[in-house]
Amino acid sequence: MHDIRAIRENPDAFDAALARRGDAAMSSEILSLDEARRGKILAAETAQAEQNKASKEVGAAKGRGDEAEFERLRALVAEKKAEVAAMQAEAKALDAKLTEKLGWIPNILADDVPDGADENDNVETHRWGTPRAMEFTPKEHFEIAGVAGSMDFETAAKVSGSRFVFLSAAVARIHRALAQLMLDTHVDEHGLTETQTPVLVRDEAMYGTDKLPKFAEDSYQTTNGWWLISTSEISLTYSVAGDVLDESALPLRMTAHTACFRSEAGSAGKDTAGMLRQHQFEKVEMVSITHPDASDAEQKRMLGCAEAILKKLEVPYRVVALCSGDTGFGARRTYDIEAWLPGQDTYREISSVSTTGDFQARRMNARFKPADGGKPQFVHTLNGSGLAVGRCLIAVLENGQQADGSVQLPQVLAPYLGGKTLLTADGVLA
Numbered sequence: 001m002h003d004i005r006a007i008r009e010n011p012d013a014f015d016a017a018l019a020r021r022g023d024a025a026m027s028s029e030i031l032s033l034d035e036a037r038r039g040k041i042l043a044a045e046t047a048q049a050e051q052n053k054a055s056k057e058v059g060a061a062k063g064r065g066d067e068a069e070f071e072r073l074r075a076l077v078a079e080k081k082a083e084v085a086a087m088q089a090e091a092k093a094l095d096a097k098l099t100e101k102l103g104w105i106p107n108i109l110a111d112d113v114p115d116g117a118d119e120n121d122n123v124e125t126h127r128w129g130t131p132r133a134m135e136f137t138p139k140e141h142f143e144i145a146g147v148a149g150s151m152d153f154e155t156a157a158k159v160s161g162s163r164f165v166f167l168s169a170a171v172a173r174i175h176r177a178l179a180q181l182m183l184d185t186h187v188d189e190h191g192l193t194e195t196q197t198p199v200l201v202r203d204e205a206m207y208g209t210d211k212l213p214k215f216a217e218d219s220y221q222t223t224n225g226w227w228l229i230s231t232s233e234i235s236l237t238y239s240v241a242g243d244v245l246d247e248s249a250l251p252l253r254m255t256a257h258t259a260c261f262r263s264e265a266g267s268a269g270k271d272t273a274g275m276l277r278q279h280q281f282e283k284v285e286m287v288s289i290t291h292p293d294a295s296d297a298e299q300k301r302m303l304g305c306a307e308a309i310l311k312k313l314e315v316p317y318r319v320v321a322l323c324s325g326d327t328g329f330g331a332r333r334t335y336d337i338e339a340w341l342p343g344q345d346t347y348r349e350i351s352s353v354s355t356t357g358d359f360q361a362r363r364m365n366a367r368f369k370p371a372d373g374g375k376p377q378f379v380h381t382l383n384g385s386g387l388a389v390g391r392c393l394i395a396v397l398e399n400g401q402q403a404d405g406s407v408q409l410p411q412v413l414a415p416y417l418g419g420k421t422l423l424t425a426d427g428v429l430a
Contacts (some may be wrong), residue, residue, distance in 0.1 A: 001362035002102050004034055011122065017108045017218075020115060020324040033098045040091035044084050051080035103213055105398030107359040109324055110296075110333040116323025122336070123323065128307065131340045134260030136403040140343030141394045145405025145425045147171055151275065151343045157288035160344060162272070163264060165278045174409065175282075175308055177416035178396065179257050179389045182284040182309055186386055190305045192255040192286060199258055202227040205238040210330035210356070220261050228261040233383040236287035241364035245289070245379065247371045252289040255386065257282065267277040273389050276348065282389040288382040293367065295380035299355045302384045303335050306351045309387050312412045316340040316397045318347050332357045337387075339395040350391045353384030396422075 006365040007014045011027035018026060044205070054076045061069040114123045114156075122341040142151050150171035156164035167175055186192040206212040206227050211219060211234060229235060237256045260283050271277035286305060289300045303319070310317045322334040331354035338347035358378035367376040405425035414421050420429040 005215045037094035044087035047083040099180040114323045117325040121323040122320040127318040130175045141397045146333035146423045149427045165275045186255045192253045195256045213221045232256040232258040232285040240366045257284045286386040287386045301354045306386045315412045343398045350386035355382045
């Protein structure tokens with residue numbers, strides 16, 4: 001949500017910021033609504049004052065026996081009361097319209113976000129690892145002999161439809177091991193607090209974390225109104241909604257492993273093979289609630305936490321700074337981590353680490369009390385995948401594949417797999 005006072009003070013800067021995203025100027029429409037709303041509030045306050053004055057004079061007129069004046073004043077009180085109610089209702093309606101309009105406007109980008117139209121204009125910041133030279137044509141994850149028998153799309157389609165998968169046996173265990181590795185690393189080495197969150201949330205949580213109204217069609221809603229989360233960013237971030245935290249409590253750093261759900265609206269025909277783009281998937285999420293002065297440094301720290309997982313797994317990756325035209329609705333700045341997938345001969349996104357500034361905090365009224373006793377301020381919120389478990393599974397399987405259809409697994413997973421580090425071509429851990 002945007003600060004209406006900031007728009008009033010510098011509408012041209014607000015429009016210029018939206019233009020960086022390719023959006024039309026909005027300040028004129030916003031300020032027109034704001035002016036009308038404020039006008040109704042002032043008129044209601046003026047009428048209320050007149051009502052109060054007349055109410056005091058009614059008794060005096062009655063006391064001195066002036067019936068004509070008494071009746072005139074009583075009628076005036078009734079008239080002003082009706083005016084106040086009508087104008088308060090109009091002000092409330094205009095306020096709701098203004099809030100709705102602001103709810104559709106994306107966050108203001110950080111100054112250092114590179115300009116660009118789409119993902120083709122994203123800027124690579126660095127790479128880690130060198131893709132392994134394979135003396136055979138690498139396969140995609142679902143084509144690898146040792147994987148194919150335990151990654152069942154046909155049964156999933158029978159049960160749920162397209163974009164679902166049944167994982168079984170060794171592949172299911174590797175998937176679980178990856179999630180455990182991520183959680184253990186984030187808790188033991190990165191200082192995050194492990195959290196179990198609901199996967200069903202209310203409208204307020206979706207709105208507060210900028211998923212409503214913009215992304216309603218990308219999400220699933222139950223018949224009784226709950227929403228299935230697309231990421232535990234929603235439940236973790238909204239956990240501080242309405243709170244006034246002590247400055248000394250910041251930063252709050254949380255992580256959660258949950259199922260996530262996305263309708264993938266608009267992605268028909270895209271990534272239909274394999275489990276790269278699913279309606280249901282698992283993710284280990286990181287969320288930080290910080291002091292405004294610390295949020296940029298916190299984003300870099302979170303990016304390092306996500307990168308650390310891929311380094312442990314020895315998966316080559318690159319990091320890109322998203323350009324203005326590709327940065328998500330609620331983000332001020334986003335870095336994507338893209339893992340090398342030899343089966344596709346390209347890098348694919350496996351994590352996004354974003355700072356939203358106070359954009360989400362304003363929507364959900366999350367603040368902190370400064371240590372010096374000043375006025376409460378809005379916190380800053382950040383989120384990042386640490387990592388998408390299914391996509392990490394894909395990266396591990398494709399990068400570790402051997403010519404005979406087996407998969408050499410990262411040594412770091414051995415403690416979670418009973419000491420075993422090989423998925424045989426028959427789909428057995430050895």
